[in-house]
Amino acid sequence: MLTKDFNYTVIPNGVCAAQGFVASGVHCGLRKNKNRPDLALIYSETMCQAAAVYTQNRVKGAPIYVTQRHLANQQAQAIIINSGNANTCNPDGEEKAQIMCQTIADQLAIAASDVVVASTGIIGESLPIELIVDAAPALKNQLSREGNDQAAAAILTTDTCQKEYAISLEIAGKTVNIGGISKGSGMIHPNMATMLCFVTTDAAIESTLLQQAVRDVTDETFNMISVDGDTSTNDMVTVLASSLADNTLISDSNSAEYQSFVQGLYVVLMQLSRKIAQDGEGASKLLECQVTGAKEKSTARFVAKSIITSSLVKSAMFGQDPNWGRILCAIGYSDGDFAIENVQVDLASTKGRETVCLNGSRADFDVKKLESILTEDEIFIYVDLGQGEAKATAWGCDLTYDYVKINADYHT
Template sequence: MSNYKFIENGSVTSPRGFVAGGVIAGIKPNNTTKRDLGMIFCEKPCAAAAIFTKNRVKSDTIYVTQEHLKNGVAQAVIANSGNANACNPDGYEKAEQMCALAADALGIAADDVIVASTGVIGQALPIEPIEKSVGALKDSMTRDGGTYAAEAIMTTDTIKKEWAVQLTLGGKTVTIGGIAKGSGMIHINMGTTLSFVTTDAAVSAEMLHSALIEAADVSYNMVSVDGDTSTNDTLAIMASGLAGNDEITEKNGDYALFVEALTAAFKAVAKKLAADGEGATKLVIGKVSGAKDESTAKVIAKSVICSSLVKAAMFGADANCGRILCAIGYSGAEVDVKKIDVSYRSAKGEILVCKDGMGLAFDEDKAKEILIESEIDIIINLGDGNGEAEAYGCDLTYDYVKINGDYRT
């Protein structure tokens, strides 16, 4: 039985003390219909932490946020879509300006603002639309405004990613909520594309940072849409402590419960990120069991869902087990090829296509019926131990090339 429950229509404002909003600032040229500037605010300073992209090319928003979080405190987030503020000569200055504008509007210190951007890389971020809109942005924030903040960070996303879960810590009801964005340029190697998490639990900044790493490692870090790790990936969390639980300052039982709930939420969002991959028609989940350890299982699961040939086969509903075996073989993991079993599963059933490393004769029509569904499990048993892992990907379609062929223009 789970120690947590998901909240229907939950978002980043579900925890006590938080409001959020989003407005149309016009950061992207000719944008008059889509929110592109969002803000999250807490009524009190929060313990805070974040993890970031492992890409050596980073947006200056990351460097500014890293500096601001050195004291483990934050009270607000300001984020824009339409421009990544990456690879620009004045990027750091613009990121600091965004923080100062948010701080002035909210009456807080600029050092207590987390800043993030997403969009086109290598183009100067226009600060004027943000200057003109920050007042309206502040006025837009409400307890129901999490959904508008979620919309404001979308780029090629087709759906908003927002959630909230509740659990009990020390007899107190605690809520964790969040928003995320991501559709393309996703091969996550830290946490996620952009994701902002709030909680009313009392948790120290050190434990928040540890919890993010643990939860992201088996969820967001197991997502790949196209093999490209973004320059802007930021996963940040703020904890208000307003739930009134005893502060979590060590890895005790309450910490374990907090990480369990956070991980469950992150896995749910990871599936949404993969399913909403640019041009995708199917969510593809690589499920590996029987590995000698978890690390081996993770490497193989990720290798399979990252394979362009596997992704193309899923688009075409082609039950080609050779592509799965090939991806396992070049993953770098140590496996006994003669023990590998592979099957495909969806809402229409399951079919075994490989046994002991050898392809089987199977009903092609039944396989097609299974693989034409919108969510596919690729089930791999290595027969070599108790290690297991999941990775989340999508199919590779014609539309992915269309979207990215003219993304900038």
């Protein structure tokens, strides 16, 4: 999706990097650890164009339904998020999600319908809404341009680190900023978006094009990661655009300005996707699979996702086991049109690169060198299908003993 001449600068402040946005995070009591915030707010001083994609799981969290209704007009001005409770599979879930919106809307003097709501945490437990209502004034009072860190911390569950990224780029002579925060560590195998991700930009862009960009870029980023093969009930990616960059309104999907915006959005979502894969529950290695030489894009995507989803491949990477046959096996059962006798597979890291499979068969490789390659914490799997020009990249992680420990005790 990126062109070789695309230029951008990494900047600080994450979801507050774009003009007009402030954020905050407080501890309201949903999480037992009082030192960790569990309620976040992102607010724009102006009404924003808004776009979102949601989980395709047929079991959806109540906040998904409320947010879908609120974004029917493709506008929003605030986002409220809680961790510690997913507000899913509860008979009063939508009522409480709506109360969250109304409570913070009253604090901000905006309409409740202009608030996006999201929740993450335990499924099937009633949300103690009074904790959120009581914390709303503090959440509003602590809004600042430096509040991105607290907001990023407040949305975490089993994550071991915050996930933020922001860039600036030039569009038609104007500086445009795009930044975001995300959370996700387990139950990561999206079918639309994944986990929770909130992005802000000061670009001026038509809402229909913003929605198109979010959908297309999500397919190339969040939809190309997997930790454990489980698609969450609460997945959401939301983007708010304040239009304060003063660029000429982006209104043509064929324009250079739109393509620049899409590439900028791709950089931010790709980096957040990698952070989620790297922070997979119990993970010790980030896996990146690059597939080239496919007849069609869909085939490249199928193969890349099949490899990084394979429990056997993930286990081998954890054990630093050069069992490349597991990779070929995952290629073989993936969907898509390809001939296995044309396939080449390489494994690489900062320690070097080795071809392990050539024309669908074992290559003559140095086992000791390959074992050394697999000791690194970022492993690259290169697959050339040898039949076309289409390509795709997927990200995942290894499968460790700790993944089972974390999820065996998740409820407690």
